[in-house]
Amino acid sequence: MAQLVIAGSLALDTVKTPFGQATEALGGAATYSSFAASFFAKPSIVGVVGIDFPRQSLQLLQQRGIDTEGVEISSNGKTFRWEGYYEYDMNEAKTVKTELGVFADFKPKLPESYKDAEYVFLANIDPQLQLQVLEQVKKPRLTLLDTMNYWIQNKKQQLLNVIKKVDILLLNDSEARQLFGTPSLVKAAGAALKLGPKYVIIKKGEHGALLFSDGSHFSAPSYPLEAIKDPTGCGDSFAGALIGYMASKNSDSEKDLRKGIIYGSVIASFNAEDFSLERMKRLSAEEIEKRYKEFERIREF
Amino acid sequence: MAQLVIAGSLALDTVKTPFGQATEALGGAATYSSFAASFFAKPSIVGVVGIDFPRQSLQLLQQRGIDTEGVEISSNGKTFRWEGYYEYDMNEAKTVKTELGVFADFKPKLPESYKDAEYVFLANIDPQLQLQVLEQVKKPRLTLLDTMNYWIQNKKQQLLNVIKKVDILLLNDSEARQLFGTPSLVKAAGAALKLGPKYVIIKKGEHGALLFSDGSHFSAPSYPLEAIKDPTGCGDSFAGALIGYMASKNSDSEKDLRKGIIYGSVIASFNAEDFSLERMKRLSAEEIEKRYKEFERIREF
Numbered sequence: 001m002a003q004l005v006i007a008g009s010l011a012l013d014t015v016k017t018p019f020g021q022a023t024e025a026l027g028g029a030a031t032y033s034s035f036a037a038s039f040f041a042k043p044s045i046v047g048v049v050g051i052d053f054p055r056q057s058l059q060l061l062q063q064r065g066i067d068t069e070g071v072e073i074s075s076n077g078k079t080f081r082w083e084g085y086y087e088y089d090m091n092e093a094k095t096v097k098t099e100l101g102v103f104a105d106f107k108p109k110l111p112e113s114y115k116d117a118e119y120v121f122l123a124n125i126d127p128q129l130q131l132q133v134l135e136q137v138k139k140p141r142l143t144l145l146d147t148m149n150y151w152i153q154n155k156k157q158q159l160l161n162v163i164k165k166v167d168i169l170l171l172n173d174s175e176a177r178q179l180f181g182t183p184s185l186v187k188a189a190g191a192a193l194k195l196g197p198k199y200v201i202i203k204k205g206e207h208g209a210l211l212f213s214d215g216s217h218f219s220a221p222s223y224p225l226e227a228i229k230d231p232t233g234c235g236d237s238f239a240g241a242l243i244g245y246m247a248s249k250n251s252d253s254e255k256d257l258r259k260g261i262i263y264g265s266v267i268a269s270f271n272a273e274d275f276s277l278e279r280m281k282r283l284s285a286e287e288i289e290k291r292y293k294e295f296e297r298i299r300e301f
Numbered sequence: 302m303a304q305l306v307i308a309g310s311l312a313l314d315t316v317k318t319p320f321g322q323a324t325e326a327l328g329g330a331a332t333y334s335s336f337a338a339s340f341f342a343k344p345s346i347v348g349v350v351g352i353d354f355p356r357q358s359l360q361l362l363q364q365r366g367i368d369t370e371g372v373e374i375s376s377n378g379k380t381f382r383w384e385g386y387y388e389y390d391m392n393e394a395k396t397v398k399t400e401l402g403v404f405a406d407f408k409p410k411l412p413e414s415y416k417d418a419e420y421v422f423l424a425n426i427d428p429q430l431q432l433q434v435l436e437q438v439k440k441p442r443l444t445l446l447d448t449m450n451y452w453i454q455n456k457k458q459q460l461l462n463v464i465k466k467v468d469i470l471l472l473n474d475s476e477a478r479q480l481f482g483t484p485s486l487v488k489a490a491g492a493a494l495k496l497g498p499k500y501v502i503i504k505k506g507e508h509g510a511l512l513f514s515d516g517s518h519f520s521a522p523s524y525p526l527e528a529i530k531d532p533t534g535c536g537d538s539f540a541g542a543l544i545g546y547m548a549s550k551n552s553d554s555e556k557d558l559r560k561g562i563i564y565g566s567v568i569a570s571f572n573a574e575d576f577s578l579e580r581m582k583r584l585s586a587e588e589i590e591k592r593y594k595e596f597e598r599i600r601e602f
Contacts, residue, residue, distance in 0.1 A: 045576070073464065084475070088484045089484045090484070113596070155465055183389045183390045183391070184529075185507070185525075186525045186526065186527045186528065190527075204508060207505060207508035207509070208508070208509075208520065210523075210525070211397070212525075217523075217525045217599050218572075218599055218600075218601070218602070219509065219522035219523055219599045219600055220602070221521030221522065221600070223489065223510075223513070224487045224513075224518045224520075225483065226487045226488065226491075228485075258601070258602035259602050262602050296602075298518050298519055298520045299519075299520055299522070299600045300559070301519070301559035301560050301562070301563050301597075
C-alpha cells in the first residue's frame with residue numbers, strides 16, 4: 001500500500017436538512033475524505049484546528065489508522081466552522097455562514113514523513129494552500145485536486161495554476177460549467193484536459209459521475225438512494241475513497257480509476273444516509289462490497 | 302417480428318437553437334418515434350395531418366417501411382404546428398407557439414389491420430386520445446406511454462387513467478417530479494409503479510436514463526455528445542427505438558428492455574446531431590451498432 005497524503009479542512013458543521021439537523025458536528029473536506037480513504041488505505045492528513053476542536057474527533061480519525069501528525073493545533077483562533085442547509089432538492093447546499101478561523105493564516109508544513117507520499121489529494125481549500133502542500137511533496141505519482149465555486153469566483157488564476165500541476169481534476173457539474181464558461185460538460189472536460197491534467201472527473205450528484213481522458217470516457221451510474229438524510233461531505237467521501245483505492249492498488253491506470261470512482265460512489269451513497277460521519281462510523285467492509293456489486297448490476301445490459 | 306402500432310402527432314416544427322434553425326420542418330412524436338422504430342421493426346402509425354402536410358414527408362415514412370394507413374388526411378384544418386427554441390443549456394425546449402390544427406377534433410380510428418398489434422407506443426398526445434387508441438387494440442402484449450408537462454398540468458386525471466392501463470410509463474425527470482410531487486426520482490418511480498405499470502423509465506437528457514421495476518433498477522449511461530445541434534424529437538426517438546427493439550425481439554423481458562433503452566439512447570444521440578429527421582435519414586445500421594458498442598465501453602468498470 002502506497003503512502004497517501006490528504007490536505008484540506010477539518011471543521012465543525014451546523015447543518016439543517018428536511019430530515020433533521022446537526023450542530024457543530026465533525027466535518028470538513030480532510031475529515032470526510034480521510035475517513036472514506038481509511039476503508040482502503042492509511043492516509044495522513046494536513047490541516048489546522050483551533051484548541052476548541054474536540055479531542056475525541058482527532059482520536060476518532062486516529063482509531064481509523066489516519067495519521068494526524070500534519071494537523072496543526074493552533075491557539076491562534078477557532079476551528080473552521082460552516083453553517084448551511086439543504087432544501088427539498090438536496091443537490092445544492094445553501095451556505096449561511098463560513099468562519100475561516102485558524103484557516104485564515106494557515107501555512108501548511110508537511111511533516112518529514114509525509115514528503116515521500118506517492119498519492120496526494122488536495123481537498124477543497126484555498127488554491128494557494130493547495131499549491132503550498134503540493135510543492136512539499138517530493139515525487140508524487142498521482143495527484144487529485146478538488147475545489148469549489150467560491151475559489152472559481154475569487155481565486156480563478158491561482159486555481160488554474162494548481163490545476164496545471166495535477167493529474168486528476170475533480171469538479172461538480174456546475175463548477176465545470178462555471179470554470180470553463182460552457183453549458184457542455186464534454187467541452188468543459190476538453191478544456192480542462194488541455195490545461196494539463198490527464199483525467200477530469202465530473203461529479204453530478206444523483207446523476208452519477210463522468211471520467212474524461214484523452215480519447216476515453218466513462219460514465220458511472222447513479223445509485224438510487226431513497227433515504228438521503230444529509231449530503232454534506234459526499235463529494236469529499238467520493239474523492240477520499242477514490243484516492244484511497246488507488247493508493248491501495250498502487251496504481252494510476254484508468255482501469256483502476258474506473259473502479260475507484262465506483263468505490264467513491266459507494267462510500268458517498270452511504271455517507272448521505274446520515275448526518276456528519278455517523279454512517280461511515282458504522283460502515284462495514286461487507287456493506288461496501290455488497291453495494292459495489294449492486295453498482296455492477298444496475299449498469300448491466 | 303411482432304406488430305407495432307405508434308400513435309402520436311405528425312407536425313411541422315419551426316425550431317431555433319444556438320446552432321441554427323429549421324422552418325416548418327418535419328416533426329411530431331409519431332414521426333420521430335416511428336422513424337426511429339423503423340431501424341428495428343415495421344411500425345404502423347396513427348395520427349392526423351392537414352392537406353397542407355407535404356406529400357413527400359408521408360412518402361419518406363413509407364419508404365422506411367412505415368405503414369401510414371392509420372394517418373388520417375383531414376381537410377378540416379391545418380397540420381399540427383410547433384414553434385420553439387433552445388438556449389445554450391439545451392436540456393429544455395421553450396415553446397413559442399403550439400397550433401393544434403387538425404388534432405383539436407381528432408378521433409383516432411384504427412384500421413382493422415392495426416387492432417391485432419402486440420406492441421403499442423402511445424406517444425405524446427392528449428391522454429384521452431391515447432386511451433381511445435389503446436381501447437381499440439385487442440390484446441396488446443407490451444404498451445408504452447409517453448406524455449409531457451402540459452397534460453400533467455391540464456389533464457392530470459385523464460393521464461392517470463391511461464397510466465393505470467399501460468405496462469411502461471415513460472417520463473422525463475422534471476415531469477416525474479411534477480406528476481408525483483417529490484424531488485426524489487426514486488420516490489416518484491415508486492409512486493408510478495403503485496399505479497399499475499410494471500416499469501417506469503425516467504429520461505434525464507444528457508444524464509442518461511433510469512429504469513425502475515419492483516425490486517430492480519437500471520441506470521443507462523449518458524453518451525458524451527460534443528456537437529448537439531437540435532434536441533427536438535430525442536425523447537420520441539428514444540421511445541421509438543426502444544419499442545421497435547422490443548417488437549423485433551418479440552420480448553417483454555427486463556433484460557431486453559435494458560438493451561432497448563441503450564438502443565433508444567443510441568438513436569436519440571444521433572438524432573440530436575442535426576435538425577428535424579436529417580441525421581436519422583442518413584443513419585446506417587453499422588453506425589448504430591458501433592455506437593451501441595461505445596455505450597458498452599463507457600459503462601465498463
